[in-house]
Amino acid sequence: MRIGELARRSGVSVRALRYYEEQSLLDADRTPGGQRDYPDGAVDRVQLIQQLYAAGLSSRTIVELLPCVSTGTATQSMFDRLLTERDRIGVRMDELAQAKAKLDRVIEQVLAAGLTRDGATGSAPVGS
Amino acid sequence: MRIGELARRSGVSVRALRYYEEQSLLDADRTPGGQRDYPDGAVDRVQLIQQLYAAGLSSRTIVELLPCVSTGTATQSMFDRLLTERDRIGVRMDELAQAKAKLDRVIEQVLAAGLTRDGATGSAPVGS
DNA sequence: CTTGCACCTGACGCCGACGTGAGGTTTTAG
């Protein structure tokens, strides 16, 4: 599979795929003409990379963790990284939960108080 | 309260506080000499700002939402923003949950398979 | 053969939330 198809199938840009390779997150064979040739499994790998990015991991961290994600084995230091990053994600989730709770409460308040007319500064709800 | 104390009490840098002011997230009185003078409530406000940043909101978004967070009222468009951002946080939480689940599974696998010796490439666990 | 699309390698641009000086002023302690 060439890079354009991989991009379409995995939902990321061609530029991003080249960037992943630059970061040693992804590698490809080359055709005699120098074009990248990916195996089918690349789609899953790219989606895994995306998922870890979405979790807030950096390229550096991902490149250290990918081997044990694919093999299921790890050295001691890799294992420590795994635990650290898992915990970091947990902390992030708690932060998000708190922020969401705060917005939820604000939304409740606004629903209870009613909406303010655009441009108005007063506190009178816009009744029916 | 001057900026240094606010920084210590709210746990952010002096530079960050000036940046918040630049973004219209925070305002301060000035002493005759031109130094910033914050009321006590500023500590809470800064922590709120931090929390919203942590939730992935941008300065622009926060500056639009802060009024209704403090007043409990909103215009229609502000209310829409509230809902949008709350949902966005929900989506982020789901992404994080998925990534965390994946790491949890990897950790389980590694625990089951045992650790690999540093530098080793084989799949044999390091048994006792 | 030629057209034309997909691909290639640099290499600079971007954005947001600050960090980090430089160079000067205000406030406070003694």
Place this chain on the structure above:
DNA sequence: CTAAAACCTCACGTCGGCGTCAGGTGCAAG
């Protein structure tokens, strides 16, 4: 009064994950 700590305003630097343009090459169709 003086020294030093804290403060002030520019204004440039950083970092990561790409976007984007420039200028050239590979490959399949007619």
